[in-house]
Amino acid sequence: xxxxxxxxxxxxxxxxQSEAPFIRISDLTKKFGEFxxxxxxxxxxxxxxxxxxxxxxxxxxxxxxxxxxxxxxxxSGRIEIDGQDVANVPAFGRPTNMMFQSYALFPHMSVxxxxxxxxxxxxxxxxEIADRVAEMLKLVQLDGFARRKPDQLSGGQRQRVALAxxxxxRPKLLLLDEPLGALDKKLREETQFExxxxxxxxxxxxxxxxxxxxxxxxxxSRIGVMDEGRIVQVGEPREIYExxxxxxxxxxxxxxxxxxGRVSEDAQDYVRIRCEEADCNIHVSHGVSCSENQKLWFALxxxxxxxxxxxxxxxxxxxxxxxxxxxxxxxxxxxxxALENGKIxxxxxxxxxxxxxxxxxxxxxxxxxxxxxxxxxxxx
Amino acid sequence: MKRQSWFxxxxxxxxxxFLYVPIVSLIIFSFNKSKLVTVWAGFSxxxxxxxxxxxxxxxxxxxxxxxxxxSASLALVLGTLAALSLARFRRFRxxxxxxxxxxxxxxxxxxxxxxxxxxxxxxxxNVFGWPAGRGLTTIIIAHTTFCMAYVAVVVQSRLITMDxxxxxxxxxxxxxxxxVFLDVTLPVISPALVSGWLLxxxxxxxxxxxxxxxxxxxxxxxxxxxxxxxxxxxxxDINALATIIIVTVAIGVAIAASRLxxxxxx
Amino acid sequence: MSMRAxxxxxxGLLKALGFRGRSIVIxxxxxxxxxxxxxxxxxxxxxxxxxxxxxxxxxSSLIEWSGDGVMLIKLEFSNYAYLLEDSLxxxxxxxxxxxxxxSTVIVxxxxxxxxxxIARASEGARNILLMLVILPFWTSxxxxxxxxxxxxxxxxxxxxxxxxxxxxSEPIVMMQTNFAVYLGIVYTYLPFMVLPLFTTLVKxxxxxxxxxxxxxxxxxxTFFKxxxxxxxxxxxxxxMLVFIPVIGEFVIPAxxxxxxxxxxxxxxxxxxxxxxxxxxxxxxxxVLLVLLVIPIMLLRNAQTASSEASS
Numbered sequence: 001x002x003x004x005x006x007x008x009x010x011x012x013x014x015x016x017q018s019e020a021p022f023i024r025i026s027d028l029t030k031k032f033g034e035f036x037x038x039x040x041x042x043x044x045x046x047x048x049x050x051x052x053x054x055x056x057x058x059x060x061x062x063x064x065x066x067x068x069x070x071x072x073x074x075x076s077g078r079i080e081i082d083g084q085d086v087a088n089v090p091a092f093g094r095p096t097n098m099m100f101q102s103y104a105l106f107p108h109m110s111v112x113x114x115x116x117x118x119x120x121x122x123x124x125x126x127x128e129i130a131d132r133v134a135e136m137l138k139l140v141q142l143d144g145f146a147r148r149k150p151d152q153l154s155g156g157q158r159q160r161v162a163l164a165x166x167x168x169x170r171p172k173l174l175l176l177d178e179p180l181g182a183l184d185k186k187l188r189e190e191t192q193f194e195x196x197x198x199x200x201x202x203x204x205x206x207x208x209x210x211x212x213x214x215x216x217x218x219x220x221s222r223i224g225v226m227d228e229g230r231i232v233q234v235g236e237p238r239e240i241y242e243x244x245x246x247x248x249x250x251x252x253x254x255x256x257x258x259x260x261g262r263v264s265e266d267a268q269d270y271v272r273i274r275c276e277e278a279d280c281n282i283h284v285s286h287g288v289s290c291s292e293n294q295k296l297w298f299a300l301x302x303x304x305x306x307x308x309x310x311x312x313x314x315x316x317x318x319x320x321x322x323x324x325x326x327x328x329x330x331x332x333x334x335x336x337x338a339l340e341n342g343k344i345x346x347x348x349x350x351x352x353x354x355x356x357x358x359x360x361x362x363x364x365x366x367x368x369x370x371x372x373x374x375x376x377x378x379x380x
Numbered sequence: 381m382k383r384q385s386w387f388x389x390x391x392x393x394x395x396x397x398f399l400y401v402p403i404v405s406l407i408i409f410s411f412n413k414s415k416l417v418t419v420w421a422g423f424s425x426x427x428x429x430x431x432x433x434x435x436x437x438x439x440x441x442x443x444x445x446x447x448x449x450x451s452a453s454l455a456l457v458l459g460t461l462a463a464l465s466l467a468r469f470r471r472f473r474x475x476x477x478x479x480x481x482x483x484x485x486x487x488x489x490x491x492x493x494x495x496x497x498x499x500x501x502x503x504x505x506n507v508f509g510w511p512a513g514r515g516l517t518t519i520i521i522a523h524t525t526f527c528m529a530y531v532a533v534v535v536q537s538r539l540i541t542m543d544x545x546x547x548x549x550x551x552x553x554x555x556x557x558x559x560v561f562l563d564v565t566l567p568v569i570s571p572a573l574v575s576g577w578l579l580x581x582x583x584x585x586x587x588x589x590x591x592x593x594x595x596x597x598x599x600x601x602x603x604x605x606x607x608x609x610x611x612x613x614x615x616x617d618i619n620a621l622a623t624i625i626i627v628t629v630a631i632g633v634a635i636a637a638s639r640l641x642x643x644x645x646x
Numbered sequence: 647m648s649m650r651a652x653x654x655x656x657x658g659l660l661k662a663l664g665f666r667g668r669s670i671v672i673x674x675x676x677x678x679x680x681x682x683x684x685x686x687x688x689x690x691x692x693x694x695x696x697x698x699x700x701x702x703x704x705x706s707s708l709i710e711w712s713g714d715g716v717m718l719i720k721l722e723f724s725n726y727a728y729l730l731e732d733s734l735x736x737x738x739x740x741x742x743x744x745x746x747x748x749s750t751v752i753v754x755x756x757x758x759x760x761x762x763x764i765a766r767a768s769e770g771a772r773n774i775l776l777m778l779v780i781l782p783f784w785t786s787x788x789x790x791x792x793x794x795x796x797x798x799x800x801x802x803x804x805x806x807x808x809x810x811x812x813x814x815s816e817p818i819v820m821m822q823t824n825f826a827v828y829l830g831i832v833y834t835y836l837p838f839m840v841l842p843l844f845t846t847l848v849k850x851x852x853x854x855x856x857x858x859x860x861x862x863x864x865x866x867x868t869f870f871k872x873x874x875x876x877x878x879x880x881x882x883x884x885x886m887l888v889f890i891p892v893i894g895e896f897v898i899p900a901x902x903x904x905x906x907x908x909x910x911x912x913x914x915x916x917x918x919x920x921x922x923x924x925x926x927x928x929x930x931x932x933v934l935l936v937l938l939v940i941p942i943m944l945l946r947n948a949q950t951a952s953s954e955a956s957s
Contacts, residue, residue, distance in 0.1 A: 392764075395836070400782070403782060
């Protein structure tokens with residue numbers, strides 16, 4: 001799924017040295033008593049990005065978001081939004097708006113009043129408020145629902161009201177806390193694209209917190225993966241997927257096979273690894289800064305592996321195993337292949353052929369093979 | 381569990397009957413021609429007439445209503461402030477103290493509250509000259525003090541169950557703390573405020589012991605008058621009074637129930 | 647609208663005076679309670695150490711100044727000694743505890759089936775039944791106790807009924823007995839037990855009970871092994887809401903009890919109003935307070951435990 005660039009020119013400002021970040025977070029820490037929720041986080045986010053903070057529960061992503069919104073005060077560190085240090089600015093004074101996980105629609109106010117609330121606080125004239133509210137409701141496809149109360153709306157409709165309410169003030173930064181979490185799968189997919197469209201047309205910088213990696217991959221210009229209060233990797237979706245920096249990231253996004261081994265040969269433009277647990281030799285066609293006999297891990301995505309009955313040529317990047325389980329998912333099949341020592345490797349294969357007469361089946365002995373540049377070496 | 385055991389149904393029905401027999405007997409005998417509870421001498425509303433023409437009872441009723449109204453309103457404000465502090469402010473000096481003091485009156489026997497407040501008022505009068513003598517003011521202070529505990533419980537529980545992100549959303553949209561309270565918190569907790577006020581009103585109206593301790597000459601509350609009358613035995617005009625109160629409460633409860641019903645799904 | 651504007655102006659003014667919003671919100675109820683709830687107990691403590699004298703107010707001062715400016719603090723422990731010596735007080739305390747304990751048990755037994763039945767009822771019936779339980783609670787406590795006088799009198803309704811039905815030939819003496827007091831307590835405190843029990847029982851997931859019977863348990867077993875243990879928080883809450891106030895109850899023993907119904911609330915009242923002995927009344931109050939501290943702390947622990955569990 002090609003991810004659209006959310007920035008108008010299609011440029012990648014994080015690669016441009018001269019571009020100043022829109023949001024700069026420096027050494028931000030938040031402690032609740034003894035517990036450190038956010039641990040010394042530094043991050044730079046550029047204008048117009050749709051940035052996702054991705055992580056499991058308890059990793060600190062929501063706390064980080066709330067500190068950006070002004071709903072939590074940092075224990076230490078700085079936050080700069082568009083050059084302005086917002087450390088001492090309370091939530092009601094910040095150029096940010098937030099879309100809450102529970103939507104937080106005011107139950108005693110109509111849709112209209114909910115959406116207009118932020119503008120009223122700014123003291124904007126009534127006619128202008130009415131115009132902007134109508135415009136906003138049209139954008140989220142809720143015109144005609146203005147008079148309804150939140151308890152008369154469906155989940156998806158409430159979500160759109162929340163979005164409208166948070167965008168109407170044209171904030172510099174919009175913070176979204178698990179915006180699609182409460183929606184069912186089909187609705188979620190549709191809403192994901194709507195969200196991207198709205199973000200592009202308004203040009204607002206979005207920071208989205210989510211635990212759903214598919215969502216993060218679909219929505220974002222860049223992803224920041226978090227674990228235990230720290231950012232473990234920041235990058236574009238493709239980077240995170242194909243070039244993870246650690247086993248944690250490799251495992252968190254998509255599925256992956258991780259083989260443990262020792263460096264057997266270390267040259268300038270290639271590295272060879274001996275993997276005892278799979279009884280195989282791995283050849284990687286680029287240099288890695290490591291030393292002889294160093295222990296490291298090799299990450300291989302399931303779709304990068306070929307499954308054949310015949311043993312392919314060559315001494316490297318081949319493993320023998322027995323097919324243990326096959327899951328047929330329609331568009332692809334997932335094979336669980338058991339190695340001699342019991343370790344299971346995962347291989348996925350697109351079902352290109354409609355007829356399955358000669359397909360590989362259970363308990364067959366097979367050979368797994370991959371290219372020299374298919375996998376990633378991980379040192380942590 | 382759709383199948384209900386017969387034991388359960390009988391036991392609970394007996395319980396409900398037990399709850400209502402005295403109330404029903406009060407009502408029935410308020411219409412008895414004879415003064416005696418023993419014999420039914422025929423239907424009569426004369427006791428109601430006697431009730432309304434009794435200046436002592438009517439005067440005391442008026443005083444009690446005044447006290448209840450003022451105490452309930454004061455208790456509402458104070459109790460809500462306490463509830464806000466305990467539910468919304470994470471840490472502050474005196475939190476444990478406030479929390480303990482706001483829940484203690486709920487279980488403290490009336491005699492202790494009454495005695496302690498009276499002794500305080502006497503000591504204060506000695507030292508400061510205020511309150512000068514005991515009467516409406518002291519009763520109102522006393523009632524406000526124990527009623528605010530009930531208000532606090534009711535409001536606090538509503539504050540805790542409401543979605544706290546509502547207030548955060550208002551703040552995020554540009555509302556300052558007082559605005560957040562007026563625009564969001566207050567409307568959302570308003571049912572709790574109403575029930576807190578009604579609860580305080582009822583408790584104040586019904587209080588005998590505390591009022592007896594802290595009251596003074598010329599400030600007899602309705603319960604005090606009733607108590608002195610019934611100590612001497614059954615008095616049918618009291619039955620009439622009871623019937624009026626019961627009917628009023630029943631109507632009130634019925635109104636409240638009908639207004640709550642059309643809520644979708646709860 | 648102008649009410650809001652006024653409030654906002656007031657808020658601005660106070661802020662200018664240096665009162666931060668938070669400290670007012672906390673401070674007003676806090677200081678009110680310190681003044682009108684906490685300090686009174688200190689005053690009671692002080693007076694419990696003083697001597698009853700014929701004066702206004704009828705107690706001696708603790709602090710005396712001797713001729714040469716030396717402050718003497720006179721603590722009269724005689725009041726407390728008196729409490730211990732005179733068997734009336736000790737008996738009254740013990741009797742109050744006994745009555746409170748047994749009436750709590752009885753209330754629990756009567757309330758449990760009611761609460762259970764309401765919890766198992768359908769949504770519509772449930773609201774009506776709850777309304778029926780709450781209705782007496784909102785009517786005057788005093789009047790409901792009074793109702794029992796008419797019922798229990800020697801020539802009262804119950805006796806008349808029994809005699810006219812031929813069940814008894816002589817009226818049964820029920821008024822001014824401990825029996826009447828128990829009846830009165832159970833009657834008036836019933837809603838206080840039904841409601842917490844109901845709150846706990848209604849949260850019981852019926853699928854747990856279905857699972858139990860699916861696994862082979864008979865209804866009685868399910869009740870004792872599953873329902874009952876899970877309803878313990880409600881039982882504890884309700885029991886404390888009955889037990890603690892009943893210890894110091896005055897109205898019920900005064901109206902329905904006899905001269906041999908010893909309850910500490912009545913004793914305190916008499917000490918104060920009849921004997922006009924403020925110091926002794928204060929001492930009684932202090933002892934009662936001390937007696938109650940432990941059950942009150944139990945209640946608070948149970949409350950915080952249940953609120954933590956549900957959050």
